[in-house]
Amino acid sequence: MKKSSVEATGMPLDGIRVVDMTRFISGPFCAMYLGDLGADIIKIEHPTLGDGTRRWGSGPFPTDNPYYLSVNRNKRSVGLDLKQAKGVALLEELLAVSDVMIVNAIPGMLDEMGLSDDKIKQINPRLVLCQITGYGDKGPERQRGAFDFTIQAESGMMSIIGEPDSSPMKVGAPIMDVLTGMNAAIVVLAALLQRQTTGQTRMVSTSMLETALASMPNIVSDFLVGNIVPQRHGNAHPNLVPYEIYETQDRWIALGLGNEPQWQRFCGFTQCAELVSDPRFATNVDRIRNRTALNEHIRPLFKTQSLAWWIRALDAAEIPCAAVNTVPEVLEGEQARALGIVQNVPHPLYGSIKMARSPLNLDGQALPVRRPPPRLGEHTDQVLSELLGMDADALALLRQEKVLSAAL
Numbered sequence: 001m002k003k004s005s006v007e008a009t010g011m012p013l014d015g016i017r018v019v020d021m022t023r024f025i026s027g028p029f030c031a032m033y034l035g036d037l038g039a040d041i042i043k044i045e046h047p048t049l050g051d052g053t054r055r056w057g058s059g060p061f062p063t064d065n066p067y068y069l070s071v072n073r074n075k076r077s078v079g080l081d082l083k084q085a086k087g088v089a090l091l092e093e094l095l096a097v098s099d100v101m102i103v104n105a106i107p108g109m110l111d112e113m114g115l116s117d118d119k120i121k122q123i124n125p126r127l128v129l130c131q132i133t134g135y136g137d138k139g140p141e142r143q144r145g146a147f148d149f150t151i152q153a154e155s156g157m158m159s160i161i162g163e164p165d166s167s168p169m170k171v172g173a174p175i176m177d178v179l180t181g182m183n184a185a186i187v188v189l190a191a192l193l194q195r196q197t198t199g200q201t202r203m204v205s206t207s208m209l210e211t212a213l214a215s216m217p218n219i220v221s222d223f224l225v226g227n228i229v230p231q232r233h234g235n236a237h238p239n240l241v242p243y244e245i246y247e248t249q250d251r252w253i254a255l256g257l258g259n260e261p262q263w264q265r266f267c268g269f270t271q272c273a274e275l276v277s278d279p280r281f282a283t284n285v286d287r288i289r290n291r292t293a294l295n296e297h298i299r300p301l302f303k304t305q306s307l308a309w310w311i312r313a314l315d316a317a318e319i320p321c322a323a324v325n326t327v328p329e330v331l332e333g334e335q336a337r338a339l340g341i342v343q344n345v346p347h348p349l350y351g352s353i354k355m356a357r358s359p360l361n362l363d364g365q366a367l368p369v370r371r372p373p374p375r376l377g378e379h380t381d382q383v384l385s386e387l388l389g390m391d392a393d394a395l396a397l398l399r400q401e402k403v404l405s406a407a408l
Contacts, residue, residue, distance in 0.1 A: 016100065019100070025148065026177040035073065036073070042075075045377065073372065101130070103132065130204050132184050133208070136205075155216075177208070180211040236291065243255070255320070342357075
């Protein structure tokens with residue numbers, strides 16, 4: 001692929017090599033972010049099965065479906081059987097010439113392969129090892145596996161999502177996987193910076209449970225500090241009122257008032273001066289107590305005009321609001337087009353695919369998709385010959401022994 005202007009001026013992680021031992025979402029997302037920033041990501045996969053998300057789809061995508069494509073750009077894939085001693089030996093050689101290894105698995109997986117912490121340090125004292133787990137590396141749950149859905153349930157997040165009289169509800173996107181991947185990327189970058197400035201190398205980790213709790217700062221604080229047991233409020237905010245969605249003549253609008261001046265402007269704009277003088281709504285604390293009564297005034301008001309009318313009027317009054325869009329509406333909208341969110345990327349299986357680019361920018365320019373999500377084992381020969389100096393005969397022998405994935 002042609003180099004972008006961002007690449008031409010150098011990427012922040014140029015020269016950093018990452019061995020990506022992860023699968024599913026959280027680990028691959030972490031590695032993808034590092035790849036977006038310029039790191040060389042070597043994705044290690046089972047030579048025939050690969051990352052399980054390659055098959056998390058249906059319809060016209062029997063393999064390398066949209067789920068897999070979404071979290072694996074800017075990587076090279078090596079199909080390697082780590083159940084065989086020769087496969088582990090090749091992994092060790094790759095670790096010796098790398099800077100980071102990322103693993104998302106139940107604690108102890110590396111030990112079962114003979115890669116204890118001490119062994120890894122012997123192989124490469126400068127290697128940053130990042131471990132992502134479901135429940136952390138201590139405690140009675142440490143050996144349990146986890147998915148985004150189960151962590152949303154166990155962390156308490158589902159208990160605060162949904163209408164008050166409905167069942168608990170999950171977030172529609174794999175938010176715990178994504179946030180855990182982001183946290184892992186942050187701690188890897190911090191470890192690389194410390195290695196550069198002090199020479200000290202660390203083993204770093206994060207977990208989905210820790211991330212889930214950290215992603216609810218106000219909710220957790222309400223309980224720890226205020227002894228308030230979090231409840232479900234639907235689309236409403238537990239700490240601010242009015243702060244939810246309202247139905248207009250034709251569509252839904254999100255209204256979010258964060259302070260008293262905004263509340264007063266809203267009342268003035270809507271000619272509802274009686275709300276300002278009503279002691280039930282005098283302060284945000286009062287409005288929280290009288291949420292239902294306040295909405296009895298506000299809901300009929302929004303139904304008097306269209307969404308477009310409300311957006312224009314509220315924007316003019318500097319009152320925070322937004323249309324409740326569908327995903328296609330925002331991706332095809334003017335703002336997403338102006339930001340170049342959707343990119344056409346060449347792909348060996350599909351000719352070309354549309355991808356949402358990285359949200360990170362350098363000097364006002366988007367980070368490029370340098371490589372499409374790789375096919376299983378697509379770069380096996382390239383990586384092993386380039387980094388380990390293996391010739392065609394050696395690769396062919398390993399392939400005969402089923403240590404490597406089949407040639408593409």
